[in-house]
Amino acid sequence: MQEPFHSIPLVWIIQEDSLANRLPVYVERGFQNLLSYWKSVFSRVNVIVFPDYTLPMLYSVLDAGNFFVIPGSPADVWAVEAYSKSHEKYQLRKENGFLKDEIVVVVVGSSFFYNELSWDYAVAMHDVGPLLIKYARRNSVEGSFKFVFLCGNSTDGYNDALQEVASRLGLLEHSVRHYGFNGDVNGVLLMADIVLYGSSQVEQGFPSLIVRAMTFGIPVITPDFPIIKEYVAEGAQVIFFQKDNPEGLSRAFSLFISNGKLSKFARTVASAGRLHAKNMLALDCVTRYARILENVLNFPSDALLPGPISQLQQVSWEWNLFRKEIDLGTGDILNMDEWGTSTSSRNSSVVDLLEEEFTKNITENENRSADQDTISELDWDVLHDIESSEEYERLEMEQLEERMDGTFASWDDIYRNARKSERFKFEANERDEGELERTGQPVCIYEIYSGSGAWPFLHHGSLYRGLALSSAARRLRSDDVDAVSRLHLLNYTHYRDILCEIGGMFSIANKVDNIHKRPWIGFQSWRAAGRKVSLSISAEKVLEETVQETEGDVMYFWAHLDMDGGFTRNNNDVLTFWSMCDILNGGHCRTAFVDAFRQMYGLPSHVEALPPMPEDGGCWSALHGWVMQTPSFLEFIMFSRMFVDSLDALNANSSKVNSCLLSSSELEKKHCYCRVLELLVNVWAYHSGRKMVYLDPLSGSLQEQHPIERRRGFMWMKYFNFTLLKSMDEDLAEAADDGDYPREKWLWPWTGEVHWKGIYEREREERYRQKMDKKRKMKEKMFDRLTKGYRQKTLGG
Numbered sequence: 001m002q003e004p005f006h007s008i009p010l011v012w013i014i015q016e017d018s019l020a021n022r023l024p025v026y027v028e029r030g031f032q033n034l035l036s037y038w039k040s041v042f043s044r045v046n047v048i049v050f051p052d053y054t055l056p057m058l059y060s061v062l063d064a065g066n067f068f069v070i071p072g073s074p075a076d077v078w079a080v081e082a083y084s085k086s087h088e089k090y091q092l093r094k095e096n097g098f099l100k101d102e103i104v105v106v107v108v109g110s111s112f113f114y115n116e117l118s119w120d121y122a123v124a125m126h127d128v129g130p131l132l133i134k135y136a137r138r139n140s141v142e143g144s145f146k147f148v149f150l151c152g153n154s155t156d157g158y159n160d161a162l163q164e165v166a167s168r169l170g171l172l173e174h175s176v177r178h179y180g181f182n183g184d185v186n187g188v189l190l191m192a193d194i195v196l197y198g199s200s201q202v203e204q205g206f207p208s209l210i211v212r213a214m215t216f217g218i219p220v221i222t223p224d225f226p227i228i229k230e231y232v233a234e235g236a237q238v239i240f241f242q243k244d245n246p247e248g249l250s251r252a253f254s255l256f257i258s259n260g261k262l263s264k265f266a267r268t269v270a271s272a273g274r275l276h277a278k279n280m281l282a283l284d285c286v287t288r289y290a291r292i293l294e295n296v297l298n299f300p301s302d303a304l305l306p307g308p309i310s311q312l313q314q315v316s317w318e319w320n321l322f323r324k325e326i327d328l329g330t331g332d333i334l335n336m337d338e339w340g341t342s343t344s345s346r347n348s349s350v351v352d353l354l355e356e357e358f359t360k361n362i363t364e365n366e367n368r369s370a371d372q373d374t375i376s377e378l379d380w381d382v383l384h385d386i387e388s389s390e391e392y393e394r395l396e397m398e399q400l401e402e403r404m405d406g407t408f409a410s411w412d413d414i415y416r417n418a419r420k421s422e423r424f425k426f427e428a429n430e431r432d433e434g435e436l437e438r439t440g441q442p443v444c445i446y447e448i449y450s451g452s453g454a455w456p457f458l459h460h461g462s463l464y465r466g467l468a469l470s471s472a473a474r475r476l477r478s479d480d481v482d483a484v485s486r487l488h489l490l491n492y493t494h495y496r497d498i499l500c501e502i503g504g505m506f507s508i509a510n511k512v513d514n515i516h517k518r519p520w521i522g523f524q525s526w527r528a529a530g531r532k533v534s535l536s537i538s539a540e541k542v543l544e545e546t547v548q549e550t551e552g553d554v555m556y557f558w559a560h561l562d563m564d565g566g567f568t569r570n571n572n573d574v575l576t577f578w579s580m581c582d583i584l585n586g587g588h589c590r591t592a593f594v595d596a597f598r599q600m601y602g603l604p605s606h607v608e609a610l611p612p613m614p615e616d617g618g619c620w621s622a623l624h625g626w627v628m629q630t631p632s633f634l635e636f637i638m639f640s641r642m643f644v645d646s647l648d649a650l651n652a653n654s655s656k657v658n659s660c661l662l663s664s665s666e667l668e669k670k671h672c673y674c675r676v677l678e679l680l681v682n683v684w685a686y687h688s689g690r691k692m693v694y695l696d697p698l699s700g701s702l703q704e705q706h707p708i709e710r711r712r713g714f715m716w717m718k719y720f721n722f723t724l725l726k727s728m729d730e731d732l733a734e735a736a737d738d739g740d741y742p743r744e745k746w747l748w749p750w751t752g753e754v755h756w757k758g759i760y761e762r763e764r765e766e767r768y769r770q771k772m773d774k775k776r777k778m779k780e781k782m783f784d785r786l787t788k789g790y791r792q793k794t795l796g797g
Contacts, residue, residue: 001044003451003473004526007670009296012048015075019351020058034358038062046296049289051075053204070288071205072281074317080215083186093191097174098146103135103262106192106218108150108209109199128198130246131253132171144260146175150188150209153180189213194256194266197222200243206231206281214238214277219262219270221252231280237273279316286315298666301586437462443520443547443627446481448504449473450496450526457529463540467504467523469496481515483507489750500674501525501624502640509637510752512630520547522627524559533559533623535697542700543627553632553690558697559625561679577613577620577682584675586663592647593676595661600646601719611687611716618705619694620682628690636684637752638725642732643680645748647673652745686711688720730756 019038026035042048043064050056051073056063090100098104107128128147135145149162162178179188189195195213202225210228213220214237222228224240232238239255241248256266290309299305438444446467447458455475458466466480469490474480484490487507496503505523508515528534535543535558543556561580581589590610598609613620628636651661651672660672668675685692692705718724733756735742736749 001041002453003470004449005453006044006451009298010045011292011296012045013051013073014048014055014059015051015073017055017058018349020055022351022355023059023061031358034354035061037354037358039064042066047292049292052208068292069205070285070292072285072288074282074285074322076208076211077215077278077317078322080186080212083190084216087187087190089190092187096187096191098191099144101261102144102146103193103257103260104146104148104191105131105135105194105196106148106150106188106213107196107198108213109197109201128196128246128249130250132176134250146177148177148179148188148192150179150181150185153182185209186212186216189218190216192216192218193262194218194253195220196249196253199223203227210238211277211281214270214273217270217274219256219266220273221249221256232273232276235269237269237276239269278319282317283312283315287312300668301663301665302583438465438518441544442518443522443544444516444518445522445524445627446504446508447524447526448501448624450500454526457526459529459534463544464524467508469501469504481508486510486515487750487752489747495747495750497670498672498674499644500671500677502644502673502677502680505624505633505637506641506751509634512634516630519630520627521630521633522556524625525623528559528623528625531559531623533625533697535695536700539695539697539700542702543695546702547627553629554693555621555626555628555632555681555685555690556693556695556702557619557621557626558695559621559623560619560694561622561682574615576615577679578610581676581679584679586665586668588662589676592650592661595650596643596646599649600642611683611719612714613683613686614706614710614714616706616710618692620679620705621685621692622678624678624681626681628685632690635688635722635725636681638729639684639720640677640680641748641751642725642728644673644677644751645732645746647676648745648747649743652743684720687716689715689717734758 023035025031039062042059042062043066045064045066047068048059048066050059050067050069052071053069056067056069059067093100093102093104132147135147162176179185189209189212192213195210195218197207197210197220199207200223204227206227210220210222220238222238222240223243224234225243228238229240234240239252241252256263256269258264287309290306290312294309441462443463445464447464448467448469449455449458450469451473452475454473458464458475466475466478467483468474468480469483471482471484474482483504484496484507487503487510490496490499490503490507499506501523508521524534539558546556561577575583578590581593585592594609597603597611598605598607601609603609647661651659660669662672662676663669682692684690686706689708689711691708694703694705695701696703732748733754736746736754737756737759
């Protein structure tokens with residue numbers, strides 16, 4: 001819910017009702033803030049997926065129009081297999097009072113009606129009545145039958161209602177029993193010899209209780225609903241009967257009974273159903289999830305796109321991936337406690353944690369309010385001291401007014417300004433604690449981030465300092481740099497998004513002496529820690545020691561471009577710097593770079609404008625993870641500002657509105673320039689003759705990349721010469737100073753300082769004029785005193 005992750009597609013899969021059962025309690029107790037919080041959380045999610053159609057009804061209070069149901073989750077099979085490893089069928093029957101040779105028939109129905117006896121079960125009793133009369137009215141040579149109704153809660157009077165029906169039908173005592181959904185549902189199913197699905201409701205999805213019964217290896221009798229017939233075959237995995245047809249049900253039931261025991265046919269159906277249940281819903285489930293991802297995800301340019309959904313064939317779950325969890329005995333989502341919560345998830349539920357935090361905050365606020373309402377003796381002493389201090393200040397002010405010749409401002413204004421100055425001074429001192437830690441350090445690495453969600457990825461210590469691209473994103477109690485306050489351009493969300501990290505670099509370079517006074521400077525994206533390429537403690541020590549001994553222009557980098565990262569190579573082509581840049585920018589990197597480079601230097605169309613980058617197997621910098629001398633950094637920024645301006649000019653001249661020259665992906669339009677600018681430092685460092693050294697982020701070992709002696713004949717030194725870049729920078733500054741803008745939206749003046757010789761001369765003249773004005777005023781003041789006289793008032797007069 002925090003930037004920079006707020007725009008990432010998020011899909012939730014909710015398979016339990018723990019939160020749903022708490023929602024009425026929150027309403028009853030007046031926990032409106034907690035309800036509002038959960039509503040905002042559910043609104044953040046792109047799609048919330050439920051495994052059946054009952055859960056969306058329970059969570060309807062939080063529905064933000066993003067609910068989606070995908071039946072067929074492997075959780076039911078997973079839960080059954082885990083339960084089977086820790087429970088034995090006949091031991092459960094013994095504990096529940098069922099004899100080994102008794103036929104236990106479990107009647108289940110729809111779970112939509114959870115807390116009250118439903119019409120669904122009344123209809124079921126009508127259909128099952130003939131069976132009860134035939135098999136539960138007397139003991140016969142055909143065997144002893146016990147009918148178990150699985151419905152509702154065990155404490156809501158279900159059992160009494162069923163016993164009344166049994167008595168009315170003249171059934172044997174204890175031949176009909178009741179178990180609730182708040183008990184051991186899996187245990188009830190495992191004890192069964194036959195499961196009868198007696199619901200009269202046409203289900204939207206395949207009933208999960210039937211899946212569980214089949215997975216336990218229990219023969220199932222079910223109405224011939226279309227949703228069930230779609231996945232199982234008559235007489236092969238289950239037996240069907242026509243709904244509201246007691247005679248048909250009796251005929252189907254008789255197929256499973258032979259001489260008072262389960263027939264061979266019943267065991268065959270149960271065995272086939274167990275094998276079939278494991279994967280019968282897998283294809284539809286996977287296909288529906290694929291459709292969701294197809295609609296939710298916008299793939300970046302460098303992603304290998306998945307194949308079409310139509311190519312999916314017969315799908316089975318990868319049960320070997322679930323095996324470890326099954327062996328641990330987890331996953332029972334139907335065994336619920338008094339809250340209606342899965343017992344396997346109660347111990348570590350985020351619902352519990354948020355609830356505890358919310359109630360704790362309420363208690364603290366109430367205690368704080370109670371403390372504030374009570375005035376202690378100490379409060380009276382403080383109030384007396386304040387009044388005495390104010391009286392003393394008032395008398396002192398009166399005495400000073402009598403001694404002063406004139407008053408330039410009221411004492412209230414002076415006092416207010418003094419207090420404000422003290423407060424600002426205190427805040428400045430607080431921010432300077434980090435600066436004191438960095439005293440004596442030769443280098444400072446600025447970690448660039450754009451939201452509070454990135455805080456856990458940032459480093460602490462004297463080597464690092466945060467650089468926030470948004471004022472609201474700055475860490476509390478830190479001396480992080482606010483990039484927006486240093487560069488007004490970053491106030492505009494559009495430019496902050498398309499420039500990304502290099503926008504933060506522009507802000508540091510803008511009047512750099514005010515913020516950075518060290519000989520070396522470095523940067524690192526917050527993403528480096530997430531990709532495990534940030535510096536280890538040993539590598540940090542190596543870097544600090546190395547820069548103190550380094551002479552000459554060197555760029556040290558530790559996050560390198562992955563030249564092999566799983567990309568498909570056609571015809572065994574070797575990935576080069578520019579081909580990787582194309583992959584990362586939708587195939588448009590070279591074209592955009594050439595056009596921007598040509599416009600930047602005013603090159604004619606027949607002149608080559610793509611700087612060559614070697615294929616020597618060396619590494620290239622990525623994620624802005626590098627360190628160089630501060631003057632070299634300012635030179636790089638000078639080059640980058642002009643390149644970005646040319647690139648923006650090309651993009652602004654595009655005929656398409658809100659287009660991006662570097663990508664056609666909707667996902668990358670927002671951050672249009674980011675990926676090419678991430679690689680720009682490599683082009684500048686290589687062709688300006690800087691030594692490039694790779695620092696292993698783990699071991700701290702150093703290795704030079706693309707040695708300078710091997711660059712002879714490849715470097716374009718004439719385009720990256722400092723004298724040329726400086727003259728180009730001054731030409732742009734003069735045009736900006738004169739108001740001679742080449743286009744309406746000229747980006748360059750907004751990316752940093754604007755200086756040229758004329759500005760220096762004008763500033764010098766202004767300083768000289770101010771100096772002369774000051775001298776003139778002093779002479780006039782002295783002349784007035786000599787001519788008009790000056791008499792000081794007598795003390796106490």
